[in-house]
Amino acid sequence: MFMLKPPITRLGGKSRLRNEIIEMIPEHTCYCELFFGAGWVYFGKEPSKVEVINDIDKELINLFRMIKYHAPEIERMLEYEFSGRDIFEEYKNYTVECMTEIHRAVRFLYLISQSFAGKGGNYGYGTNTRPSPHIFYKGVLGDIKERLRNTYVENLSFEKILDKYDRDYTFFFCDPPYFETAGYGFEFEEKEHLLLRDKLKNIKGKFLLTINDHEKTREWYKEFNFKNIEVGYSVSNKNSGRRKYKELIVTNY
Numbered sequence: 001m002f003m004l005k006p007p008i009t010r011l012g013g014k015s016r017l018r019n020e021i022i023e024m025i026p027e028h029t030c031y032c033e034l035f036f037g038a039g040w041v042y043f044g045k046e047p048s049k050v051e052v053i054n055d056i057d058k059e060l061i062n063l064f065r066m067i068k069y070h071a072p073e074i075e076r077m078l079e080y081e082f083s084g085r086d087i088f089e090e091y092k093n094y095t096v097e098c099m100t101e102i103h104r105a106v107r108f109l110y111l112i113s114q115s116f117a118g119k120g121g122n123y124g125y126g127t128n129t130r131p132s133p134h135i136f137y138k139g140v141l142g143d144i145k146e147r148l149r150n151t152y153v154e155n156l157s158f159e160k161i162l163d164k165y166d167r168d169y170t171f172f173f174c175d176p177p178y179f180e181t182a183g184y185g186f187e188f189e190e191k192e193h194l195l196l197r198d199k200l201k202n203i204k205g206k207f208l209l210t211i212n213d214h215e216k217t218r219e220w221y222k223e224f225n226f227k228n229i230e231v232g233y234s235v236s237n238k239n240s241g242r243r244k245y246k247e248l249i250v251t252n253y
């Protein structure tokens with residue numbers, strides 16, 4: 001099977017774990033990702049009959065919506081761009097409310113791909129790596145657009161998606177922000193983790209959740225099935241080199 005690469009990077013992206021996760025996906029009719037991010041698992045697996053992707057980040061979801069509807073225009077706008085600190089700062093300082101949705105998607109792609117660690121905050125330059133050029137080529141978004149064609153794209157908080165899509169034939173892939181690690185600018189503390197756990201406890205469908213291995217996360221999900229894994233991540237650009245992190249894969253099947 002041909003696995004697609006997401007057009008963006010995202011903190012906590014499941015690039016290294018995706019094969020393992022995909023192998024564990026049970027039979028289902030409706031595939032629903034609650035915390036989409038860069039969508040490594042979605043872009044790697046076979047399409048399901050019905051698919052839903054959701055993230056609370058407005059700019060991120062706008063990007064995928066715009067790729068779905070206006071990929072050629074995004075590519076046209078980026079074709080003559082290049083990596084530059086001034087351009088980066090200009091994009092960063094735009095008032096998004098005054099931009100068109102297409103232009104906002106271009107801005108997001110530019111900021112993520114030309115920044116340190118894909119965080120969009122600081123211009124990413126290097127002395128032994130080249131600027132990331134992939135967004136400046138025509139045609140790069142074509143496959144992504146095709147993949148998104150039959151997918152519902154949502155921009156809500158996870159609990160609303162669970163309410164809307166839960167059926168006995170639904171499978172939820174849940175990759176929430178890690179407990180006690182730097183976030184994405186959206187509150188995700190113990191309270192949100194417990195809400196997620198309580199909701200997952202009572203669903204009709206199946207779920208697979210990935211979370212950092214922590215005394216508390218183990219306790220929260222103790223009634224479910226666990227798989228322990230070790231994976232190398234660079235969680236922040238301040239880390240020198242990659243560190244090994246312990247993760248849990250939790251399922252209710």
Ligand SMILES: C[S@@+](CC[C@H](N)C(=O)[O-])C[C@H]1O[C@@H](n2cnc3c(N)ncnc32)[C@H](O)[C@@H]1O
Nearest residue numbers: 012013014035036037038039040056157158175
């Ligand atoms: C660990 S990342 C997901 C990474 C993704 N699986 C990948 O492969 O790139 C977690 C995502 O949850 C999103 N998020 C944070 N709070 C949320 C909420 N309440 N509801 C839905 N999404 C949320 C963040 O914007 C972030 O993109």
